[in-house]
Amino acid sequence: xxxxxxxxxxxxxxxxxxxxxxKWEEYKGHVALVxxxxxxxxxxxxxxxxxxxASAAASLGELGxxxxxxxxxxSPRRAxxxxxxxxxxxxxxxxxxxxxxxxxxxxxxxxxxxxxxxANVHRLAEVSSSIIDQCVAxxxxxxxxxxxxxxxxxxxxxxxxxxxxxxxxxxxxxxIGAYQALSRQVSLGTVKLYNRHEMLDVVTIDGxxxxxxxxxxxxxxxxxxxxxxxxxxxxxxxxxxxxxxNAMLCNTTAxxxxxxxxxxxxxxxxxxxxxxxxxxxxxxxxxxxxxxESLRNDGRVxxxxxxxxxxxxPRQIAESDRDYYLERRYPAFGNLVPRDIASRxxxxxxxxxxxxxxxxxxxxxxxxxxxxRKGKAAVEAAYGNLFEMYEKITxxxxxxxxxxxxxxxxxxxxxxWVDYELMTTIPGLYACGEANFSDHGANRLGAxxxxxxxxxxxxxxxxxxxxxxxxxxxxxxxxTAHPEFEKAEQEVNDRIQKLTSIGGTQSTESFHRRLGxxxxxxxxxxxxxxxxxxAIIEIQxxxxxxxxxxxxxxxxxxxxxxxxxxxxxxxxxxLGELMCQDALAREESCGGHFREEHxxxxxxxxxxxxxxMYVSAWEWKGEDxxxxxxxxxxxYEEVKVAQRSYE
Amino acid sequence: MKLTLKIWRQGGRxxxxxxxxxxxxxxxxxxxxxxxxxxxxQLVSRREEPVxxxxxxxxxxxxxxxxxxxxxxxxxxxxxxxxxxxxxxxHEGDTIVIEPFRAxxxxxxxxxxxDRSSFDRIIQxxxxxxxxxxxxxxxxSIPVEKQQxxxxxxxxxxxxxxxxxxACPNASSMLFTSAKISHLxxxxxxxxxxxxxxxxxxxxxxxxxxxxxxxxxACEAECPKEISVGNIARMNHEYLSATFASEEEIA
Numbered sequence: 001x002x003x004x005x006x007x008x009x010x011x012x013x014x015x016x017x018x019x020x021x022x023k024w025e026e027y028k029g030h031v032a033l034v035x036x037x038x039x040x041x042x043x044x045x046x047x048x049x050x051x052x053x054a055s056a057a058a059s060l061g062e063l064g065x066x067x068x069x070x071x072x073x074x075s076p077r078r079a080x081x082x083x084x085x086x087x088x089x090x091x092x093x094x095x096x097x098x099x100x101x102x103x104x105x106x107x108x109x110x111x112x113x114x115x116x117x118x119a120n121v122h123r124l125a126e127v128s129s130s131i132i133d134q135c136v137a138x139x140x141x142x143x144x145x146x147x148x149x150x151x152x153x154x155x156x157x158x159x160x161x162x163x164x165x166x167x168x169x170x171x172x173x174x175x176i177g178a179y180q181a182l183s184r185q186v187s188l189g190t191v192k193l194y195n196r197h198e199m200l201d202v203v204t205i206d207g208x209x210x211x212x213x214x215x216x217x218x219x220x221x222x223x224x225x226x227x228x229x230x231x232x233x234x235x236x237x238x239x240x241x242x243x244x245x246n247a248m249l250c251n252t253t254a255x256x257x258x259x260x261x262x263x264x265x266x267x268x269x270x271x272x273x274x275x276x277x278x279x280x281x282x283x284x285x286x287x288x289x290x291x292x293e294s295l296r297n298d299g300r301v302x303x304x305x306x307x308x309x310x311x312x313x314p315r316q317i318a319e320s321d322r323d324y325y326l327e328r329r330y331p332a333f334g335n336l337v338p339r340d341i342a343s344r345x346x347x348x349x350x351x352x353x354x355x356x357x358x359x360x361x362x363x364x365x366x367x368x369x370x371x372x373r374k375g376k377a378a379v380e381a382a383y384g385n386l387f388e389m390y391e392k393i394t395x396x397x398x399x400x401x402x403x404x405x406x407x408x409x410x411x412x413x414x415x416x417w418v419d420y421e422l423m424t425t426i427p428g429l430y431a432c433g434e435a436n437f438s439d440h441g442a443n444r445l446g447a448x449x450x451x452x453x454x455x456x457x458x459x460x461x462x463x464x465x466x467x468x469x470x471x472x473x474x475x476x477x478x479x480t481a482h483p484e485f486e487k488a489e490q491e492v493n494d495r496i497q498k499l500t501s502i503g504g505t506q507s508t509e510s511f512h513r514r515l516g517x518x519x520x521x522x523x524x525x526x527x528x529x530x531x532x533x534x535a536i537i538e539i540q541x542x543x544x545x546x547x548x549x550x551x552x553x554x555x556x557x558x559x560x561x562x563x564x565x566x567x568x569x570x571x572x573x574x575l576g577e578l579m580c581q582d583a584l585a586r587e588e589s590c591g592g593h594f595r596e597e598h599x600x601x602x603x604x605x606x607x608x609x610x611x612x613m614y615v616s617a618w619e620w621k622g623e624d625x626x627x628x629x630x631x632x633x634x635x636y637e638e639v640k641v642a643q644r645s646y647e
Numbered sequence: 648m649k650l651t652l653k654i655w656r657q658g659g660r661x662x663x664x665x666x667x668x669x670x671x672x673x674x675x676x677x678x679x680x681x682x683x684x685x686x687x688x689q690l691v692s693r694r695e696e697p698v699x700x701x702x703x704x705x706x707x708x709x710x711x712x713x714x715x716x717x718x719x720x721x722x723x724x725x726x727x728x729x730x731x732x733x734x735x736x737x738h739e740g741d742t743i744v745i746e747p748f749r750a751x752x753x754x755x756x757x758x759x760x761x762d763r764s765s766f767d768r769i770i771q772x773x774x775x776x777x778x779x780x781x782x783x784x785x786x787x788s789i790p791v792e793k794q795q796x797x798x799x800x801x802x803x804x805x806x807x808x809x810x811x812x813x814a815c816p817n818a819s820s821m822l823f824t825s826a827k828i829s830h831l832x833x834x835x836x837x838x839x840x841x842x843x844x845x846x847x848x849x850x851x852x853x854x855x856x857x858x859x860x861x862x863x864x865a866c867e868a869e870c871p872k873e874i875s876v877g878n879i880a881r882m883n884h885e886y887l888s889a890t891f892a893s894e895e896e897i898a
Contacts, residue, residue, distance in 0.1 A: 055780075058780070059779075059780040062779045062780060073703070073711070074701065074711070074762070074763055074764065075710075075763065075764065075766065075767050075807065076767070077709075077710065077767075077807055078703055078704075078709045078710060078711050079709075080703070080704060080709070082704065082708050082709050082710075083704045083706050083708050083709065092786070094787065130781070130783070132786045133783035133784065133785055133786045134778075134780060134781070134783045135786075136783065136786040136789075136836070137776065137778045137782065137783035137784070137786075137836055138775070138776050138778055138836070139775075139776045139799075139803075139830065139831050139834050139836045139837055141796050141799045141800040141803050141830070141834065142786075142796075143796075144790075144791055144792075144793045144796045145793065146793050147790060148790025148791050148792055148793065148796075149787045149790055150786055150787055166800065167800065169708065169804065172708055172804075172806075173800075173803060176803065179770070180770060180774055180775035180776070181775060181778075181780075183767065183770045183771040183774065183775055184771075184775040184777060186771050187771040187772065187773075193767075195764060195767070218756060247703040247704040247705070247709060248702055248703050248704075248705060249703050281676045282674055282676055282677070284674060284677050284681050284684070284685055285681065286678070286680065286681050286684055286705065287705050289705075289706055290706075389706070389707065389731070392707075392724075392727065392731045392733070393678075393731070393733065395733075395735060458780045458781075459780070459781075462780065505692075507688055507691045507692060509684070509687075509688055509691075510688075551691060551692075551694070553690075553691055553694060553695065553696055553697065554659070554696055558658075558659070559658070559699065559756060559757045559760070561697075561699055562691065562697060
């Protein structure tokens, strides 16, 4: 088993002992319970209402806790989980194609390049089947076959078909399922919903998390909310790159504020760059659009063999003049290699000057063969909505001309460090879904984000939180009049005041864009020590400039989206530096983290298991002090650690 | 290209009025919201209040963006949200009128931002299947006919943006409500609470102050997800059936 022993006394992963396949059962059999009459006396705050947050809040409400759920959106249904297209993995083995809990566990560990905690991943694979059952029972309209049973498809990085999907809108349907479960609890009075409220700080009393400070985005009023435990489900931080496939409002504020209060940040440099996105078209661009990875099941990726064909109409380029580079380099997986590998291969092709289109930063994803083989109708049935979306954005028709795609920031594997119980290093503060660092190691497999978010919220946290809350049954109601609440509220008000009173000349947007450029150039698909050191200095300078020349219009005591954005970008300006520090400290290449100094002769990532088989967990030490690195050693006892190969 | 924007401003120093803005250099590849970003950056640099509008995913799925553009919710294109409208569909010298979604049940918060939480309350009144976490049987134990599942999906594709309400001369939310009724009524999982659900959701819809349906069908025409008015017919049918059931059956 992979007992994640802590190399540092502070870092105890608390993975249970015993056989890997029995740990979770064993844990559930012995974890302390909170009796129904005591649950009524316990308050839990959930921050964020995406897949992880909505499922957690609904499930905790069903259990009988008093739940307060916060979202900065107008409605829980807007969370960015809604945009996930491709699907959700589960080890159902409905296809009889050799899938099992162990296979899903193994694929996830391997896909994560042996940088994830074994016990967590095995648990994820174990509960995956129950997620599908739960969602179907809620009325999620998954794709079905003519016999009325559920359909599956294959997804990048695996050789079995274990992905359940709902057209190209799986995230939407799953989120609506969780949103409806949450709405039901709201109507039953077990969950109180606070929309348009943004968490701006965590409050700790005597070392325990006891509540949060939020800003009512409509009135600007700063409020205190107390609870016996707080669960952060605020998603990932991909927008630190400015351009990403994340929704415009995705941010790190909740996780970063928790970090500043003592929660360690795990593996901040692990970023997923998704291979199939619509390329950047101009400097006014506000975000990038993902094209589902499922397109790689039928689309073939290529570039011209010669740079002179870069701008030639692709339909006029003969077969013999095309380089189907994924099929050539990785014959066993072909176009279905994992995301990090597909992304890097696209970068290599473009770096060699073979990138197509005006910018030279794009490769073709071609459906001509699929249309010939299956017919246009079949291709339309599988990908119609994606093709339509592509045409709306680019003006090109992918049934006739190959799509142009390029990698873009999509997901962050890093996040708040959590133990086996999903608790951060602050007692009573939990993190679920993309907000935590846990299950994906250095690279996430396709269709695993939805699985993890819902696993955490429906089937893991509701059990593990009892372990902590069982000791809180006689605590009684926590008062927001405590001096720590007062202090935290004051600090939030001071920072808001500071942001609105700089009175400089540059917009928040312009700072965000500049930060994004630094991050993408120096901490993006490929990184090196020199670039990272430079990036750290540039970010520090940018941060100084931000705090002396920022211009935020409007007032603090009103609806003010510019102020909201300024606070979030201020946090990104601190996180960006930590990501670079982490990337610099990790002197190896693994998964989404590619250090140019560490590659094989063939240009593949070169891990260093001897020195770097650990989770980096960073401790905040103050604004002008370097964060301190703690390590959680990863010991693989179930899986044989191997060089990851998809050839 | 050069464009004039005529935008509804409300809140802050604006009591509620149209304000004209000139944009001298709009790139045809920009999205509509990116054009508004450019305008806002200019306003911020002039120390003026930027135009408030809601947006998030910019992929046409989250339902945050709204706007009535030249009189049409989500603009001129069929089956498209505002965030997916691109400026290549406009011409040099055009004037574009931009307003918020207007409805009694969607009060204006600021400029182009409205409060759509009434939709959440409609879902809370019954738009769900009452199944606690952990109660589910194996997912394949209840087969669902493929076509039926497809119809259910068509209704479930609603993004809750409120364009149907904005398009309707009566500001009715029948399309939104009926889409949820249909999504669940067409699946075996939704059968048990079928009657209770429709009665409660319709009652909530009325309570929120949405208008009645008079078969104009503008909702379907403007729906970015092209949800069919057939759902309204189904909801009426469901409602009528439910009212014939005895109170004991529904309670």
